[in-house]
Amino acid sequence: MDIQEKHFIRQQMKAKRKLIADRDQKTNLVTGRVLRTKAWQQSKQVGIYAAIEGEVQTEALIQAAYEQHKRVALPKIAADRSMQFLQMNKNSLMKRNRYGIEEPCDSQVLTFEAIDLLVIPGLCFAKNGDRLGYGGGYYDRYLKETKGIKMGLAFNEMMLEELPREETDIRMDLIVTDQHEYWS
Numbered sequence: 001m002d003i004q005e006k007h008f009i010r011q012q013m014k015a016k017r018k019l020i021a022d023r024d025q026k027t028n029l030v031t032g033r034v035l036r037t038k039a040w041q042q043s044k045q046v047g048i049y050a051a052i053e054g055e056v057q058t059e060a061l062i063q064a065a066y067e068q069h070k071r072v073a074l075p076k077i078a079a080d081r082s083m084q085f086l087q088m089n090k091n092s093l094m095k096r097n098r099y100g101i102e103e104p105c106d107s108q109v110l111t112f113e114a115i116d117l118l119v120i121p122g123l124c125f126a127k128n129g130d131r132l133g134y135g136g137g138y139y140d141r142y143l144k145e146t147k148g149i150k151m152g153l154a155f156n157e158m159m160l161e162e163l164p165r166e167e168t169d170i171r172m173d174l175i176v177t178d179q180h181e182y183w184s
């Protein structure tokens, strides 16, 4: 039942996301808010997603992280639906994976313990920190292991009052949108 409901919300949000206006401007607002959080300012090693169309974009955050001398790691997915974060620098080579998402070719894996802040994409989020992704379970599997702060990024239009939950779903500690921050 919940799984069907998730499927339905996914379809709805994919369509809705395309219609969000002023996405670049809103990305700038999200970026500014993230940079002002204590979680960002205190982090030394950030795991951050390479954005795809429709998501809050992350180039400016990645750039800021380099400039602030943080260690930056991007996710790389594997056939068994696991995911690792690989440490990057400005010259690292990137390649598109099977979903068309840019990922590191080959660099050092950052361990679960090393990452103190994870910046996470989603199709939509709930105010209590629940997250809905594309349904691969990549982030749920990864986040089970991590000790870092889990920060989801969203446009305000992607926030719902609540989401159906499964036992394996991992809550965000914090969601940053163009208008608010939601702590859980």
Ligand SMILES: Nc1nc2c(c(=O)[nH]1)N(C=O)[C@@H](CNc1ccc(C(=O)N[C@@H](CCC(=O)O)C(=O)O)cc1)CN2
Residues within 6 Å of the ligand: 049, 050, 051, 052, 055, 075, 077, 083, 098, 099, 101, 121, 122, 133, 134, 135, 136, 137, 138, 139
């Ligand atoms: N930027 C970003 N990176 C991410 C995620 C994400 O949501 N955003 N993921 C979060 O988990 C993982 C990748 N998961 C994904 C799973 C499916 C599709 C996707 O486009 N699915 C198509 C069908 C494609 C196919 O079946 O081959 C679709 O839903 O229409 C994209 C990402 C890991 N990296």
Ligand SMILES: Nc1ncnc2c1ncn2[C@@H]1O[C@H](COP(=O)(O)OP(=O)(O)OP(=O)(O)O)[C@@H](O)[C@H]1O
Residues within 6 Å of the ligand: 006, 131, 132, 133, 134, 135, 136, 137, 138, 139, 140, 141, 144, 166, 168, 169
């Ligand atoms: N820790 C886990 N171990 C094994 N299977 C898991 C785990 N977490 C999630 N799954 C499975 O992965 C599938 C997708 O999960 P879910 O619908 O929560 O994905 P999602 O959060 O939308 O996707 P993603 O994390 O890739 O963005 C489900 O069948 C779920 O049972």
